[in-house]
Every structure is written in C-alpha cells, then in structure tokens.
Amino acid sequence: MTTSAENAGNSGQSAMQTPEIVSPKAWEAAREALLVKEKAQTRARDALAAERRRMPWMAVTKQYVFEGPEGKSNLIDLFDGRRQLIVYRAFFEPGVHGWPDHGCRGCSMVADQVAHLSHLNARDTSLVFLSRAPQADIARLKARMGWDIPWFTLTDRFDSDFGVDEWHGTNVFYHDGANVFRTYFINNRGDEQMGSTWNYLDITPLGRQEVWEDSPKGYPQTPTYKWWNWNDSYVAGAVPDKKWVEVSDAGEAAFRNQDTERK
Structure with a gap:
C-alpha cells in the first residue's frame, strides 16, 4: 500500500516528508510533551500582555478630523463613548491593488477575521478601520463583503503620524475626559494575529479585565468568564447570568483538577 505522500510523488508533485505514524499511546505521549511547551508559551504571552499594560502612554495633542457616515x-x-479605541489602517483607496472593487487583499483578510464587536464593546473597547x-465607496465595499466594522475616511496626516502611511498597522488609544x-x-x-476578541484585548491598556490578570493596582477587573454573553444579549450594567456563573464555575474547577492530576 502506498502512502498519500508517495501518491503525490507518483502524480508528479513533490513528495511530502510527513511525520511517522504511531500508536494512540505514543501519539498521546507526544501531545503531552508538546503541551508542556504550549502552556509555557501561554504563560509567556500572559506575562508579555501584563508588561504591555504597564507601558508608558503618549499624549495625543494634535487634532485630527475623519469623515464618517454621519x-x-x-x-x-x-x-x-468607550475608554479604549483600537484603530486599524486599512488600505482601500485609489492606487491600492483592487480599487475600486476591493481593498488590499491583506487588509481585507484582516477584516474577514474580526470577531463580533459586541464582545469588545462589553469591555469598554471600540474598534474602527480607517482608509x-x-x-460612499467604503459603504459599498462593506455591503459587498459583509463587514459591520465602523469605518472612517482619513482626511489628514493621522496615518503617517502614527506609523501606518505605507503599511498596515494597529494603534491603541485610551481617553480620560478630553485627554x-x-x-x-x-x-x-x-x-497578522489580530481579529479575535482576546488578541485585541491583550494589546489594550486595560487588558481582558479579568481577576486572574496581572494588572496595575486599581485597574477594572471582573470574575473570569462571568461577563461573557451571547452577542445579542449584552446589556450595560447587567449582572452576570446566574446559570452561566454556575456553568463557568464548574468548568474552571474541572480544568483545575485536570491540571493538578497531570503534575
């Protein structure tokens, strides 16, 4: 019997050097070994996000003007009306490949991956795209591609002032009153990794705002998982759903026990 890699070679394609085929027990052992490294990477990522929350801030004193639907x-x-703002500079304009039917392929792929914004909004965070x-062209493109992301038109040097005049980039801002x-x-x-709610929150100054995070004193934090909701059910100021609290508590306990058994 020939392998799929050999079949690929027989058909004129380059043969893939695939990993060895092992027993279920050996496969599980390999997975457990890799899991140790994956958990270390997760902890390192959490530590990096904690350091990011302690980065110094830069005051934005220049006034910028954007064109929006209103x-x-x-x-x-x-x-x-939210405290945090994430801004992605998307290339959709004359001179960009795809114009006027499409935006930049890379920027469009980013837009395709953006999670439902209600979850970010629930953490006092807004996300907008700029081009x-x-x-009129932005509205047409959003309708064609099925995007609901707030999308504004640049009218000044905002992009070049913040490092995104010639290549894609994501800026994060925080506001306190007029500052x-x-x-x-x-x-x-x-x-490239942006799009999920978690990756976006991890680059914000307030983070995910859950109690397990290492954040500076006084930062807003709520019990882990409890603020999660269906995207059509977030209500400002609502207390966590009692049933969901029970379910998430049970899930946390199960994972803690599982980790303890593995040590």
Whole structure:
C-alpha cells in the first residue's frame, strides 16, 4: 500500500516528508510533551500582555478630523463613548491593488477575521478601520463583503503620524475626559494575529479585565468568564447570568483538577 505522500510523488508533485505514524499511546505521549511547551508559551504571552499594560502612554495633542457616515468626527468621537479605541489602517483607496472593487487583499483578510464587536464593546473597547476612500465607496465595499466594522475616511496626516502611511498597522488609544493617549502599536507580522476578541484585548491598556490578570493596582477587573454573553444579549450594567456563573464555575474547577492530576 502506498502512502498519500508517495501518491503525490507518483502524480508528479513533490513528495511530502510527513511525520511517522504511531500508536494512540505514543501519539498521546507526544501531545503531552508538546503541551508542556504550549502552556509555557501561554504563560509567556500572559506575562508579555501584563508588561504591555504597564507601558508608558503618549499624549495625543494634535487634532485630527475623519469623515464618517454621519459626517465629520474627531479622534474622541471614534471611541464612541468607550475608554479604549483600537484603530486599524486599512488600505482601500485609489492606487491600492483592487480599487475600486476591493481593498488590499491583506487588509481585507484582516477584516474577514474580526470577531463580533459586541464582545469588545462589553469591555469598554471600540474598534474602527480607517482608509482614504470616500464614505460612499467604503459603504459599498462593506455591503459587498459583509463587514459591520465602523469605518472612517482619513482626511489628514493621522496615518503617517502614527506609523501606518505605507503599511498596515494597529494603534491603541485610551481617553480620560478630553485627554487622549496612544498606548500601543503593532504592525507587520505582529498584527497578522489580530481579529479575535482576546488578541485585541491583550494589546489594550486595560487588558481582558479579568481577576486572574496581572494588572496595575486599581485597574477594572471582573470574575473570569462571568461577563461573557451571547452577542445579542449584552446589556450595560447587567449582572452576570446566574446559570452561566454556575456553568463557568464548574468548568474552571474541572480544568483545575485536570491540571493538578497531570503534575
């Protein structure tokens, strides 16, 4: 019997050097060995996010103007009443490959991966995209691609001032009253991973805002998992659902016991 790799070679394709085939017991042992490294990576990622929450902030003193569906907006308007703002500079404008039917393929792939924004919003965080295309073109593109992300038109040097005039990048801001601060920036392969609620929250100054996180004193934190909800059921100021608290508590206990048994 020939392997799939050999069949690939027989058909004229380059043969893949696939891993060895082992017994279920050996496979589980290999998985357990790799799991040790994966858990170490998870802890390292958590530690890096904790360090990120302690990064110094940069005051944003320059005024910027954006065009939105409702007209002109400033930077504070983009927060939409929330404390944190994540801004992705998406390339959709004349001169970009795909114009006028599509935006940049990479930026479009990022947009395709953005999770339901209600979960970010529940953590006092807004996400917006920025491009130089007029609002009419942005609305057309969003309708074609099925995107609900708030998307504004750049009118000044905001992109070049924040490192994203020639390549994709994600900036994070925090506002306290009339004061706006730049807290983080990630680009290149760093923001390839963006899209999930967790990765976005991990680059914000407040983080996931759960009690297990290592955050500076006084930062908002709530019990782990308890704020999670269906995307159509978030209500401002609502207490955690009693049944969900029971379910999540049981799940946490099961995982803790499992980890203890493995040590």
